[in-house]
Amino acid sequence: xxxxxxxxxxACPACSAAPAAEAQAARDLPRAQIAxxxxxxxxxxxxxKIERGLxxxxxxxxxxxxxxxxxxxxxxxxxxxxxxxRRVVEGLGYEAHELDPGTLNATATDSAGRxxxxxxxxxxxxxxxxxxxxxxVWSGAEAxxxxxxxxxxxxxxxxxxAFSGMPFFRNAWSxxxxxxxxxxxxxxxxxGLALATSLWxxxxxxxxxxxxxxxxxxxFLLAGRYLDHRTRAIARSAAEELTALEVPRATRVTEAGxxxxxxxxxxxxxxxxxxxxxxxPVDGEIVTGTSELDRSLLxxxxxxxxxxxxxxxxxxxxNLTGPLTLRATAVGSDTSLHRMADLVAIAxxxxxxxxxxxxxxxxxxxxGVHILAGFSFLGxxxxxxxxxxxxxxxxxVLIITCPCALGLAVxxxxxxxxxxxxxxxxxxxHETALERLAQVDTVVFDKTGTLTSGTPxxxxxxxLPPEAVACALALAQGxxxxxxxxxxxxxxxxxxxxxxxxxxxxxxxxxxKGTVDGCEVRLGRAGWTGAQGVSxxxxxxxxxxxxxxxxxxxxxxxxxxxxxxxxxxxxxxRVILISGDTTPAVEALAQRLGIPDWMAEALPADKAARVEAxxxxxxxxxxxxxxLNDTAALAxxxxxxxxxxxxxxxxxxxxxxxxxxxxxxxxxxxxxARSATxxxxxxxxxxTVYNIVAVPLAVAGLATPLxxxxxxxxxxxxxxxxxxxxx
Amino acid sequence: xxxxxxxxxxxxxxxxxxxxxxxxxxxSNQYDDPEGDARRILSxxxxxxxxx
Numbered sequence: 001x002x003x004x005x006x007x008x009x010x011a012c013p014a015c016s017a018a019p020a021a022e023a024q025a026a027r028d029l030p031r032a033q034i035a036x037x038x039x040x041x042x043x044x045x046x047x048x049k050i051e052r053g054l055x056x057x058x059x060x061x062x063x064x065x066x067x068x069x070x071x072x073x074x075x076x077x078x079x080x081x082x083x084x085x086r087r088v089v090e091g092l093g094y095e096a097h098e099l100d101p102g103t104l105n106a107t108a109t110d111s112a113g114r115x116x117x118x119x120x121x122x123x124x125x126x127x128x129x130x131x132x133x134x135x136x137v138w139s140g141a142e143a144x145x146x147x148x149x150x151x152x153x154x155x156x157x158x159x160x161x162a163f164s165g166m167p168f169f170r171n172a173w174s175x176x177x178x179x180x181x182x183x184x185x186x187x188x189x190x191x192g193l194a195l196a197t198s199l200w201x202x203x204x205x206x207x208x209x210x211x212x213x214x215x216x217x218x219x220f221l222l223a224g225r226y227l228d229h230r231t232r233a234i235a236r237s238a239a240e241e242l243t244a245l246e247v248p249r250a251t252r253v254t255e256a257g258x259x260x261x262x263x264x265x266x267x268x269x270x271x272x273x274x275x276x277x278x279x280x281p282v283d284g285e286i287v288t289g290t291s292e293l294d295r296s297l298l299x300x301x302x303x304x305x306x307x308x309x310x311x312x313x314x315x316x317x318x319n320l321t322g323p324l325t326l327r328a329t330a331v332g333s334d335t336s337l338h339r340m341a342d343l344v345a346i347a348x349x350x351x352x353x354x355x356x357x358x359x360x361x362x363x364x365x366x367x368g369v370h371i372l373a374g375f376s377f378l379g380x381x382x383x384x385x386x387x388x389x390x391x392x393x394x395x396x397v398l399i400i401t402c403p404c405a406l407g408l409a410v411x412x413x414x415x416x417x418x419x420x421x422x423x424x425x426x427x428x429x430h431e432t433a434l435e436r437l438a439q440v441d442t443v444v445f446d447k448t449g450t451l452t453s454g455t456p457x458x459x460x461x462x463x464l465p466p467e468a469v470a471c472a473l474a475l476a477q478g479x480x481x482x483x484x485x486x487x488x489x490x491x492x493x494x495x496x497x498x499x500x501x502x503x504x505x506x507x508x509x510x511x512x513k514g515t516v517d518g519c520e521v522r523l524g525r526a527g528w529t530g531a532q533g534v535s536x537x538x539x540x541x542x543x544x545x546x547x548x549x550x551x552x553x554x555x556x557x558x559x560x561x562x563x564x565x566x567x568x569x570x571x572x573x574r575v576i577l578i579s580g581d582t583t584p585a586v587e588a589l590a591q592r593l594g595i596p597d598w599m600a601e602a603l604p605a606d607k608a609a610r611v612e613a614x615x616x617x618x619x620x621x622x623x624x625x626x627x628l629n630d631t632a633a634l635a636x637x638x639x640x641x642x643x644x645x646x647x648x649x650x651x652x653x654x655x656x657x658x659x660x661x662x663x664x665x666x667x668x669x670x671x672x673a674r675s676a677t678x679x680x681x682x683x684x685x686x687x688t689v690y691n692i693v694a695v696p697l698a699v700a701g702l703a704t705p706l707x708x709x710x711x712x713x714x715x716x717x718x719x720x721x722x723x724x725x726x727x
Numbered sequence: 728x729x730x731x732x733x734x735x736x737x738x739x740x741x742x743x744x745x746x747x748x749x750x751x752x753x754x755s756n757q758y759d760d761p762e763g764d765a766r767r768i769l770s771x772x773x774x775x776x777x778x779x
Contacts, residue, residue, distance in 0.1 A: 043766060044766035044767060044769045044770045045770070047767060047770065048770045048772045065763065066760040066763055067760060067762045067763030067766060068759070068760045068761055068762040068763055069760070115755055116751060117753055117758075118753060121749050121750065122746065122747060125742055125743070125745070127740055128742065129738070129739060132738075145731075148731075152735060156739075170754075381761070421748060464741065609776040694765060
């Protein structure tokens with residue numbers, strides 16, 4: 001803050017404190033922080049064009065484009081809205097979407113990653129220097145020279161380790177306080193004991209000091225931690241960007257007119273206007289307007305339902321045709337959307353029981369190392385009655401067995417695998433998701449929005465009379481209703497010319513009508529056109545007094561759905577389809593994809609119960625779903641995947657998010673996960689082999705700092721190289 | 728061997744300089760947008776005068 005000091009008019013300093021704070025706030029306030037997502041930028045010219053375009057607006061204080069994150073952050077005068085900035089960028093010919101800055105705040109500076117990087121740098125610097133000094137000791141420096149080198153090494157090592165080793169010391173301490181053992185306990189003990197004995201040796205002008213080993217250990221382990229952190233930070237920031245793209249904003253109707261407010265600012269009893277295409281921000285009751293609602297994300301039902309005054313709506317439903325005004329009955333955490341999230345929290349507690357491969361290894365490993373070091377100390381002490389020799393050997397055993405390669409074994413593989421899957425459009429959100437994905441033997445799919453893309457497709461175009469199609473096209477053209485758009489697409493593709501219809505008007509909630517040759521034509525719901533409803537999704541055309549014609553639809557398959565199901569079955573996995581949609585619709589899809597096991601009209605609790613029942617039978621379930629009705633099942637499954645188009649709640653509940661539209665990556669991901677897990681176990685084996693060779697030397701008292709340094713570096717390098725072999 | 732009295736402090740200072748330079752780059756957000764910075768150097772927008 002470089003704001004100049006200003007004299008306050010108040011005489012009493014205490015009284016002026018509050019106004020000064022207010023003034024400070026007022027000076028900070030008049031700045032709008034706007035973030036835009038720019039998915040199509042790719043070069044230097046894009047950066048300067050966008051920055052110049054934004055800076056040309058006099059109200060913009062500063063604009064900076066980040067090409068790595070494909071994002072622009074803009075600081076502007078308070079009256080500037082994100083919408084204006086978005087239009088400026090779109091005017092320049094780039095795609096732009098508003099991001100919610102509140103959600104993005106956490107990603108702005110990754111302070112934890114930076115902290116680790118700094119510690120890694122210090123450890124690396126100290127390691128290189130001490131290593132050089134050690135090389136001269138190993139190659140024969142003697143007497144006073146050797147002692148001097150040892151003292152210099154000690155002077156570098158102690159402060160460096162005190163700073164760099166902090167994460168391990170902290171973790172070890174918190175584990176010990178809860179009377180548990182984790183990987184960090186043997187690490188801390190090894191580093192501490194190595195430093196203590198080395199200092200003692202140096203004081204006594206001894207030959208063996210392990211300063212270089214202690215630093216190398218810290219460095220390699222920090223490298224593993226940093227890799228691990230970075231993989232997760234990338235996934236987290238991509239997931240946050242998805243959330244930030246849905247700006248939680250609503251239109252509140254007040255006496256002064258409509259105003260845009262944050263959803264968090266809404267209260268029960270507020271009147272809210274929802275435009276066609278908008279999502280309900282809260283639970284409420286319709287006051288005015290008629291429309292149709294798409295509740296597929298909540299119930300899995302693909303068919304739009306009618307909505308009129310007095311009807312209750314839930315947050316998350318999408319308004320399709322006419323503008324609606326709601327009176328809020330529940331806001332924020334009371335909405336049905338959030339109650340569903342509570343269901344998720346309950347289901348999720350089951351997943352935390354999974355023990356990762358690394359934890360399993362640590363559980364075996366940590367006590368073993370301590371017992372081994374303890375026994376060699378005791379044995380040598382009883383044999384020689386010399387504390388110095390015994391301590392030296394115990395330190396050598398701890399240093400050589402230290403899980404340096406073990407610390408790299410998992411992060412190196414997960415980094416490689418996550419990077420590979422990220423390029424194929426998969427976001428691994430959870431640290432153990434890959435390991436769990438590798439164990440999957442049963443795959444449960446949701447239907448609407450997951451296997452199908454949620455956009456309907458006209459099925460009976462060929463069976464319809466051409467003049468009916470021409471009429472329907474003319475009526476459907478102006479509407480944004482998904483069924484109308486499906487008719488427009490199919491008819492235009494078939495080369496049908498629209499009929500001449502006058503007075504086309506849309507009746508929200510019912511359909512579209514017009515007049516042709518003096519008689520009325522209607523396209524819309526069964527009840528409105530006087531038709532009998534049919535089992536599949538359909539809309540009806542009625543011309544004058546003639547009997548209505550049915551246009552039937554199915555949901556278009558998501559690209560890669562067929563390939564994914566087929567590939568998963570070929571891998572020997574059991575594939576199950578569970579949907580909240582009607583029985584005929586689910587059955588038709590199951591037959592089309594060749595899925596033998598299916599279940600229709602499932603309530604959210606049914607889905608979760610089915611997944612739990614499968615788990616109870618010993619199956620490892622992968623759940624793929626997108627809706628709110630899937631969230632509990634997503635959380636209950638062994639591992640879960642949701643597409644990027646899913647509701648925020650579903651994405652939060654799942655371990656992996658599918659960024660692309662294509663489902664076929666799921667089968668490939670299962671294979672990648674399996675080979676990643678294989679690499680991890682291989683790495684554990686390599687590290688064990690090194691230990692088996694070096695530990696007898698250490699216990700026998702033959703280990704020198706040179707052998708320790710060699711064993712440690714060689715095992716770390718082999719493990720990293722092995723991880724890179726991942727395909 | 729008296730030369731060590733000069734050489735060791737010199738080598739430590741040089742290494743330390745590298746470390747301080749690295750810490751400075753981390754602290755001044757130079758790793759926030761590696762891709763963008765690599766491209767920015769090619770643009771000639773601010774060649775004649777610095778960005779205001």
